[in-house]
Amino acid sequence: MGDPSEQSRTPAASAAGPVLVLREVSRSFGGVPAVRPVSIEIPRGRTTVLLGESGSGKSTLLRLMAGLLAADSGEILLEGALVTPAGGPALRRRMGFGLQSGGLFPHLTAADNVTLLAQALGRPRSWRARRLEELAALVRLEASVLARWPLELSGGQRQRVSLMRALMLEPAVVLLDEPLGALDPVTRGELQQELLRVFGSLGTTAVLVTHDLQEAAALGDRVALLREGALVQVGPLEMLAAHPADPWVARFLAGWHGGPAR
């Protein structure tokens, strides 16, 4: 049942290089381009934020990275291995994916949602229990919450469980689609700090989609700015604000007044 790629998850050769490499990746839906040829590298141990207005193609780009969508052209490499939907589930298991809704299965308890894949891959019960405990401590969830059904959880709890599920098998990269989008402002602020702390303590490589400038500022080591499916500029937000590539970038970043807001 175990997947050999799980054991040797990080080829030595690429240990220092970027985790994900996208070369000229594009995708259109019904003739309408959603992502125009994009090339970007996702560096190890950092958080990259895909920032843009709605319809800018940021969520599509994230799904291309995750192998959930097939690219029309170009290639996506995860630590040197080609990512495609046809490539099967094995490669996807090395990426943790989180949705705005949490995407938790309502028929399983929170704990079973977190451990489901490990169970499918035949990880021993004791291993799963230990890992569940570690992750619960990391995201500060009580055991009693993990025994509940997803429909009994608050939005913040749901996102924490979703994060635990994404981190369960120590993925090479965590991909999160608007993880804080559905939360109230207070919870959102709390969870931002939580993500920063968790990613910092684990040295997680993360890609996070948002349309919120403040959130991008708070979480992103680097920001990839997208407009109409094209990558406009990539770099630390301060750098983008100081040296906007074009007037649109300057206007877009005008709403931000330097430094993490909270």
Add this chain to the structure above:
Amino acid sequence: MSALLLLVLSAAEPAPVRVASKAFTESVIVGELVTDLLQRRSLPAEHLRGLGGTRVVWDALVRGDVDVYPEYTGTLSEEIFGGRVRPDALGPALAAAGIELGPSLGFEDGYALGMREDVADRLGIRRISDLRAHPGLRFGFSNEFVDRADGWRALQKAYGLPQSQVNGLDHELAYRGLRAGALDVVDLYSTDPEIQAERLRVLEDDRHHFPEYRAVLLLRADLERRVPGTRAALEALRDRIDAPAMIALNVRARLDRVPEVTVAAEFLRSRLGEATATPGPAPPGLARRILGRLGEHLTLVGVSLGLSLVVAIPLGVLAARRRRVGQAVLAVVGVVQTIPSLALLVLMIPLLGIGTKPAIAALFLYGLLPIVRNTHAGLVGIAPDLRESADALGLPPLFRLLRVELPLASPSILAGVKTSAVIAVGTATLGALVGAGGFGQPILTGIRLADTGLLLEGALPAAALALGVEAAFDGLERAVVPRGLRIRPEEPR
């Protein structure tokens, strides 16, 4: 699939003489006479009472599911041989089908048309050809008479009858319609007890359209070899029942409500001087009868539903996975559903004979659509974010199906199974038409004898069973549908 069906359905049964009768009182009485007579001669015999219409019983005889049944020569020449065999050449024609023309019983029971005496007088109708002058008359004929080759259409042609308002309905119900004035003309059998009781006028067949309907016994040619002595025993009935005797028997059963088995026993004792052999076991009490039928009914429903589940859930999964195949599968099971249940049952007889097998096969086919459709709908209806979630996790396909998709679809699937089960409980009552027993047996007999008590003895437990099955499924929902799916989402916290 059919191999599996056959495997499940094949149950070894002993081989007594299987007597059958058609689904009307006279045929059942003669069937009881034959059965009782054989038993008195210590020959093992059982009676498939009111098995069905001519086609059903004849096919069963040819197939060997039935050994003996009473038939009429006119029906043989017109209906079974389609007019190609003259009445005096029936013997050789039957022999070619492996059937022996047994003793003639001594009475004729031909088709005739009848009206209420008062109505006929008022309109001045004595002969069938008089009907031509009254195109507005309302005709109510037994379904068989409407459909069969020598029935209504041939009669209409022979006499040039103009009437277009012709209703097909149960023979016994036609008399009620006549009494209530809802019908003017019905078909009748010349030994019907109602002719006298209801003051009916039998219209003269002035063009000699209807053939001779002499009552005879048909038996399988190999019967004497299998159960020696049957031929001699049946000879005891030759020419022993004349028309008045048959009418008297019909009056006893239909109007006096004496059970056919008793009517037959009385006749054998008083008219044929047959000694009472071993007294048969006392008829079971009401509770025992209902319990017995409940067992038969539940067997029909349980086995067919189980088979439906085993086939329909994988078909539903397939339909959800492949859109093209899915459309085809749904279309095919949908078409099966549109076949009238009676027709489906009768279609099964040439393949599976009579008894529980054709009933289970028909119920199995009926059970497919709700389960296939709901499995498909349940799987296709899984929320997109959950589908994406499962994709992103990279769950192995079988694990994903069993642990994620089917549980998420389980409320829908269970609703489909419940629909199938309730349909099966209702449709299984028709199983009695092909000798499968169950609660349909008293319903059919009750209709035949116009015996409301007997009808309710089948209908009430069947309705209760349907309600019980629904309640059981509500309970089952608690056991099968995961608890997390039954929570009502609370106010967002």
